[in-house]
Amino acid sequence: MAMLVNGRPGDAVSVLDRGFAYGDGVFRTLQLRHGRPWMWRWQYARLCDDAARLRLEAPDEGLLLDELLALGREHALAVGKIVLTRGAGARGYAMSAAGAPTRVVSAAPWAGYPAEYGERGVVARWCELRLSVQPALAGIKHLNRLESVLARSEWSDPAIQEGLLLDQDGWLVEGAMSNIYLLRGSQILTPRLDRCGVNGAVRDWLTENVSNFGLEFIESRLSVGDLIDAEAAFLSNSLMGIWPLARLGERVWMPSPLLQSLRQALLQQA
């Protein structure tokens, strides 16, 4: 894996970095095609939004693009990652104790997921962990990811591609590594991320683009029953793109031509 720490080749950060000490930072995971980040417009916008929520200054866009290109250009496909933290600081939680921010950019060659996940759909399960409710952090892809770690630790069966999460009150939120959507008539419904969950770049793309398919994008409180009753359901993140849900426990969904059209449109996106 190739890496740049504040622009310099390196694979280490200070023990005093607040990313290490407190998870005080944000990150993005991206698909790099010959070093060019897929969905960049949405990724960068999200990075800026998330950073601002934590009162961090986002790095310059051109700088990030240059670094990703330098690290990923030799690979047809790679997983890129941008981590931004509040930097190394004195002891204590106060933000004023922090120095200059830390920027870590990395790229690792990647074979991609099996094509059938996108074409035929995936199998999901319910996680027992319930996500905590924290409006001050909801939606942000921050570095406090212990809930994701605990959720992902609930299964090891490779035939299960994703675990679905409810919040403490039992509302549907997301997958351990993805956003989730339901198809109901001409509506795409997805959980509102005002109390917990991570807002992905593909989710933002969908808000702007589903109308091209005669669909309406609706953020809502959704229940387990809403998901089970949905005509179709799917997951998204920046590595998988769109994966239809094929099975969740007893519930089996038939392939949806509409979802495949949406998925193909996403894949065509620069």
Added chain:
Amino acid sequence: MAMLVNGRPGDAVSVLDRGFAYGDGVFRTLQLRHGRPWMWRWQYARLCDDAARLRLEAPDEGLLLDELLALGREHALAVGKIVLTRGAGARGYAMSAAGAPTRVVSAAPWAGYPAEYGERGVVARWCELRLSVQPALAGIKHLNRLESVLARSEWSDPAIQEGLLLDQDGWLVEGAMSNIYLLRGSQILTPRLDRCGVNGAVRDWLTENVSNFGLEFIESRLSVGDLIDAEAAFLSNSLMGIWPLARLGERVWMPSPLLQSLRQALLQQA
């Protein structure tokens, strides 16, 4: 500051360390007196408990004591810190992607807090942030500390020593860097930490020792009203020891000889 990373002098960890990527680890902050950690019995027990909750193996006790001594022996007083993470790993939240754990031990000379904080008490304020409810992580001193960072960012007035936190349902939990206790007759009441909050080593010491003062230790759901109505209130952590609460907004508490006796007993503890 002197540091050991997995026993070797160094001040850096891998960018791939899950402590940096996900906050996937635990830590303790300790008071070192010529390199000897104060309250070690309670500190080590808590480290082991917290590590086990996250399915991490705690380092050997003798090893940690040796490292703390090596780093802190030259200082009459120092702040020691032990960080334990799931180590560097492949991409993805799954614990199975992790390699060997990372252990970071550090010590920094310290002047101590002003004596008057312990003797005359401190001033606290209410934080607007409400702590999220997550039983799977409650009580653990883990590396996902963004809530603490946000809470501590709410004030910069140096005349205020601590911010107090309620949970999403309005129950009293803790201070941004401390546990909190109320005195009511012969009872010491403290918030139950089964839904959020961090269980400190001094808190454990109190559970074992308040009976020596004719007091009963009770964990309970406590409200803002319970705190305001308390005859006395105090904070604890391993650096402050015990700080009486002198003022919280309009509420002023008179000095409590009983709290001072308790505080002195704690200070005598090895």
